[in-house]
Amino acid sequence: MTNPFLNLEYETAMENLGDSYYEEVSPAEFSQHILRFANDDLLPVIGLDKNAVKENDWIEAFGKFQGIRPFLALKYHGYQFGAYNPQLGDGRGFLYGQIRGNNGILYDFGTKGSGRTPYSRTADGRLTLKGGIREVIAGEALHRQGVNTSRCFSLIETGESLWRGDEPSPTRSSVMVRFSQSHIRFGTFERLHYLQRPDLIKNLLDHVIYYYYPHLTTSENPYIEFYSELVERVALLAAQWMAAGFCHGVLNTDNMSITGESFDYGPYAFINTYDLFFTAAYFDYGGRYSYGNQPLICQWNLELLQKPLSLVIPHQDLQEVLTNYNQYYEEFYQGLMVKKLGFNNLPDNLTKKLVTETVNLLKESQVSYSQFFADLTSQFNYGWHENDSLILENSDINSSNFDTWKKLYHQALENCVREELDNIKNTLNQYNPQIVPIRNIIEEIWQPITTDDNWQPFHDLLAKIRS
Ligand code: AMP
Numbered sequence: 326m327t328n329p330f331l332n333l334e335y336e337t338a339m340e341n342l343g344d345s346y347y348e349e350v351s352p353a354e355f356s357q358h359i360l361r362f363a364n365d366d367l368l369p370v371i372g373l374d375k376n377a378v379k380e381n382d383w384i385e386a387f388g389k390f391q392g393i394r395p396f397l398a399l400k401y402h403g404y405q406f407g408a409y410n411p412q413l414g415d416g417r418g419f420l421y422g423q424i425r426g427n428n429g430i431l432y433d434f435g436t437k438g439s440g441r442t443p444y445s446r447t448a449d450g451r452l453t454l455k456g457g458i459r460e461v462i463a464g465e466a467l468h469r470q471g472v473n474t475s476r477c478f479s480l481i482e483t484g485e486s487l488w489r490g491d492e493p494s495p496t497r498s499s500v501m502v503r504f505s506q507s508h509i510r511f512g513t514f515e516r517l518h519y520l521q522r523p524d525l526i527k528n529l530l531d532h533v534i535y536y537y538y539p540h541l542t543t544s545e546n547p548y549i550e551f552y553s554e555l556v557e558r559v560a561l562l563a564a565q566w567m568a569a570g571f572c573h574g575v576l577n578t579d580n581m582s583i584t585g586e587s588f589d590y591g592p593y594a595f596i597n598t599y600d601l602f603f604t605a606a607y608f609d610y611g612g613r614y615s616y617g618n619q620p621l622i623c624q625w626n627l628e629l630l631q632k633p634l635s636l637v638i639p640h641q642d643l644q645e646v647l648t649n650y651n652q653y654y655e656e657f658y659q660g661l662m663v664k665k666l667g668f669n670n671l672p673d674n675l676t677k678k679l680v681t682e683t684v685n686l687l688k689e690s691q692v693s694y695s696q697f698f699a700d701l702t703s704q705f706n707y708g709w710h711e712n713d714s715l716i717l718e719n720s721d722i723n724s725s726n727f728d729t730w731k732k733l734y735h736q737a738l739e740n741c742v743r744e745e746l747d748n749i750k751n752t753l754n755q756y757n758p759q760i761v762p763i764r765n766i767i768e769e770i771w772q773p774i775t776t777d778d779n780w781q782p783f784h785d786l787l788a789k790i791r792s
């Protein structure tokens with residue numbers, strides 16, 4: 326076989342766990358395969374050169390699913406909008422294969438839209454093209470902002486007509502492959518609690534620690550340390566979403582990864598303006614998964630995970646570890662926000678004041694969240710250090726606390742030695758992309774695709790997001 330994707334050295338970590346955790350499935354056969362997105366950026370991670378991979382290689386491997394087997398639909402349950410659902414599982418995807426990156430991390434190729442499985446219930450097992458595009462954009466945009474996220478590896482249009490309540494239908498179809506650190510979810514453990522199988526929970530926990538927390542394998546108490554580190558990782562993720570202005574939209578426990586990685590992008594949105602009550606999913610009537618609720622919901626989800634884990638770890642220990650969550654979250658959030666403002670080394674009290682005032686300003690003025698940081702980045706200059714009235718001088722921000730904010734920002738600049746000042750532009754650039762794909766922007770690139778099959782704006786947007 327000459328297809329480099331089929332010659333990779335796949336590992337069988339999940340397969341070795343045994344079929345208590347998955348069901349072997351077959352992919353759907355599609356009438357058409359058009360490669361719409363291939364994530365060349367990720368090829369070096371798995372040791373491949375862009376020039377060694379042909380378009381047809383992507384299609385054979387990730388559209389026709391030739392070659393490696395078996396494909397595993399993973400079993401899981403989850404709390405959806407607070408209610409336990411024992412009828413979940415990979416309903417339109419499977420684990421295609423697992424591959425060790427040259428950074429040492431074990432990655433999953435997980436499909437979405439690859440056909441029906443025993444967990445599809447009455448649904449079609451498919452992914453809309455628009456849904457696929459939206460997930461590609463989410464992964465790239467979040468990655469650009471430093472969020473610990475899965476990314477799309479490939480997106481192939483498959484030539485079917487789908488019917489959906491939330492898209493003008495019929496609508497086009499696609500199959501996506503996701504590159505992620507694991508598809509083991511909180512809900513994977515929850516299912517085993519439901520089945521009252523502490524033996525399977527223990528096996529899975531050993532597996533998770535061995536593959537995803539390997540530094541804990543030699544520790545005295547790896548189970549509780551795993552939970553402790555997960556609490557920290559999830560607090561970091563929540564802080565990353567909040568700083569990025571990202572609302573995931575559906576934080577059910579089956580969408581929470583056991584590695585603390587962000588994944589599964591359905592009705593997500595980047596906020597236009599700072600609004601804690603903003604909701605992304607049209608079906609989230611109560612605002613349960615609103616932008617501002619995300620840190621709390623993540624904490625609740627961690628608490629729910631204690632149920633299955635307490636079959637093998639003392640519950641009191643789990644509860645005690647979780648009490649650290651708020652402090653982790655606050656520290657991470659402050660740290661990230663102050664970086665979005667350009668600073669690496671401010672004293673804690675100034676960081677706190679500046680972040681609080683910035684959030685107030687964004688809330689009161691209702692200026693574009695991402696544009697505010699993009700403007701700060703493009704306009705920053707040394708003159709701001711000399712004179713606070715020069716800070717964002719051409720801005721049309723209309724808010725009574727703008728002057729207070731400028732004074733505080735100026736105070737932060739004055740706190741910097743020359744070297745740090747030199748670094749501000751870099752830090753601003755690193756944390757603030759010039760474009761963030763808020764919903765209108767995604768709609769704007771989708772229009773030419775539906776009307777003229779014009780993909781140029783989509784590729785232009787990706788290039789801008791990545792630059
Ligand atoms: P999600 O909201 O994408 O996280 O999915 C929740 C559950 O519904 C998971 O078990 C999915 O596999 C399943 N699901 C969602 N959409 C489909 C579909 N079109 N066909 C089959 N299963 C689906």
Ligand code: MG
Binds near residue numbers: 589
């Ligand atoms: Mg999901």
